[in-house]
Amino acid sequence: MKKITFILFALITGTTFAQEKATESATVHAEIVMPISIENTRGLNFGRLIGTAGSATVASTATGERTGDSDVLAVTGNGSTAPQSGVFAINAADGYTYSVTLDAPENLQIGTEGATLAVSFTHNLEDTGNAGAGTTDIPLYLGGTVTLVDQQAEGNYSGTVGVTVAYE
Amino acid sequence: MNRIIFILFLLLSSQAFSQASASAKVTSRATIIDPIQIDKTLDLDFGNVISSYNPGSVILSPDGSRTAQGVQISTNFPGTVNPAEAVVIHGNNNYAITLPESFVLYNSQNPDQQLRVNNFTVLPEEGTISDIIKVGATLHLKANQASGFYTNSAGFNVTVSYN
Numbered sequence: 001m002k003k004i005t006f007i008l009f010a011l012i013t014g015t016t017f018a019q020e021k022a023t024e025s026a027t028v029h030a031e032i033v034m035p036i037s038i039e040n041t042r043g044l045n046f047g048r049l050i051g052t053a054g055s056a057t058v059a060s061t062a063t064g065e066r067t068g069d070s071d072v073l074a075v076t077g078n079g080s081t082a083p084q085s086g087v088f089a090i091n092a093a094d095g096y097t098y099s100v101t102l103d104a105p106e107n108l109q110i111g112t113e114g115a116t117l118a119v120s121f122t123h124n125l126e127d128t129g130n131a132g133a134g135t136t137d138i139p140l141y142l143g144g145t146v147t148l149v150d151q152q153a154e155g156n157y158s159g160t161v162g163v164t165v166a167y168e
Numbered sequence: 169m170n171r172i173i174f175i176l177f178l179l180l181s182s183q184a185f186s187q188a189s190a191s192a193k194v195t196s197r198a199t200i201i202d203p204i205q206i207d208k209t210l211d212l213d214f215g216n217v218i219s220s221y222n223p224g225s226v227i228l229s230p231d232g233s234r235t236a237q238g239v240q241i242s243t244n245f246p247g248t249v250n251p252a253e254a255v256v257i258h259g260n261n262n263y264a265i266t267l268p269e270s271f272v273l274y275n276s277q278n279p280d281q282q283l284r285v286n287n288f289t290v291l292p293e294e295g296t297i298s299d300i301i302k303v304g305a306t307l308h309l310k311a312n313q314a315s316g317f318y319t320n321s322a323g324f325n326v327t328v329s330y331n
Contacts, residue, residue, distance in 0.1 A: 028320060
């Protein structure tokens with residue numbers, strides 16, 4: 001008799017549980033943000049300088065005006081290239097902010113083992129908190145200052161500056 | 169229910185034939201429990217994810233934390249981030265949770281652009297007669313995934329059933 005009771009109980013309870021279920025649905029959202037990008041469109045050029053003690057600065061503006069010690073600044077011409085600021089185009093999502101970091105050398109150099117020329121760099125943006133503008137290019141102008149020593153070695157000096165932009 | 173009555177009838181009647189007279193009592197019991205119930209309180213939101221030139225994914229854990237693999241997530245602008253949340257009323261009975269294998273989100277501006285969601289995970293916060301369950305998942309981005317708002321109004325199903 002206990003067995004019967006048990007079977008009956010099992011059948012009743014088993015049936016009750018087997019059909020009990022409930023379903024609810026939830027939606028899913030995600031917002032995909034465009035990747036940040038930067039492209040170099042123009043190199044920074046300090047132009048032709050006279051190799052004597054002093055400095056020359058190219059402004060971090062669109063025109064890249066060059067200023068400095070008159071003894072250092074030479075007139076353009078005779079095959080010299082015009083001083084100009086470096087230009088980068090940045091694309092970052094509208095409504096987001098990004099940081100700018102320079103990976104800059106302390107010296108320009110003739111070739112890989114030649115004389116060096118002290119240099120520092122500036123740019124027109126803030127280090128942090130720059131606002132994105134979607135697919136509209138945001139210009140970053142790279143300027144800098146070179147500091148020459150007396151009897152600065154003659155030659156073509158060059159270096160590479162890395163500019164990194166990152167969403168904050 | 170018809171089947172249950174039939175079985176009981178056979179068992180009792182077989183005893184009646186074996187003796188001239190006999191009686192027996194059977195104690196029948198039934199425990200009725202409330203139907204299991206689930207009510208959603210929050211949708212699942214992966215927040216803002218920065219697309220990349222390579223494929224990547226974002227794991228949203230049921231505790232609400234995000235882990236990006238191959239893509240970036242902005243710390244200053246995370247957007248709305250939360251796992252799905254629902255209340256399960258179970259009356260202190262055991263139950264099982266069934267989650268989908270995968271789910272697809274569509275770009276609101278261009279439905280051809282899609283995101284795949286899978287690896288749903290669940291974390292119950294257990295109570296006496298009801299639990300709060302939180303559901304996370306993994307969001308997969310393709311290389312150069314188009315920016316925009318992705319969703320799927322159909323929603324994904326979470327089914328709870330008594331064991």
